[in-house]
Amino acid sequence: MEAIRDLPFALAFGILFVIVMLRANATYWLGRAADSGGRRSRRLQERLEGKAMDRARDIMATWGVAAVPLSFLTIGLQTAINFSAGAMRMPIRRYLPAVTVGSIIWATIYATAGTVLFTVIWNAINA
Template sequence: MLDWIRSLPLIPAIAFLLVVIYLRAGATYALGRFATQLAHRSRLRRFLESAAVASAQDKLARWGAPLVALSFLTVGFQTAVNAAAGVVRMPLRRYLPALAVGGFLWAVIYATAGLAAFSLWWRLLVANPLAAVLVVLAIFGAAMVIRGGRRARARLRSPATPLAGAADRQGTGSSSVRAD
């Protein structure tokens, strides 16, 4: 199928991939909504009606559209985000525009550089499976190093939380005992 898509001119290839991603992501969203409906009829109902879930639904309804759109620039994460948007019942008026934007970006990238990169990796896999696995592991490792570096920088920038013992020594902690 990859050769068939690559044989298409760019615009028809993007159009075909748009149909694919809209159907796939839309179905994932719908499955998330359906799973929530089933869960509401089960023991999970109390959890799904909790304040925490209501808060998550509110945040995703307000801020989820950019997350949905940007998730299409990742591999694997997009499925989780689309399912989560369905599970928390993100309103369609916010979900569909995000799907349109993110899906379009995905189709353009996949029809151009993404498809070429995957085709190159597939040829490597056929020729030398070990090298193909090492390439995937190297990319994954690089992503983890970048993520770890970002987390470390974020920890250095965040203010340190005082230790409970320090608060007690100052007499502001709840466990300080005074001898009168």
């Protein structure tokens, strides 16, 4: 984080944006793979094909797009929401714009307030 802090904002933002886009998209595709693999396992298929999951897929496909960029304002939910979007087969045409907005939000936060907060904590620990 110290190396990122010392970079010009545009470069720090660009690096952080690429990192989070790669991570979020990899998580989405892992969710899709888990869904595909679950169809081959009777036990997992029952969990992925139940009424509740069907309803969740419908909600995620219709309304859940907003959950993707908003998850980038949280700690701990980003991975779960991106994985769920993949597992629930959110259409890529909806997911990519949503994850791009979320990644812009995340990179902006971490390239500004995140590096300042890290510096304050780091200096307090090492004082």
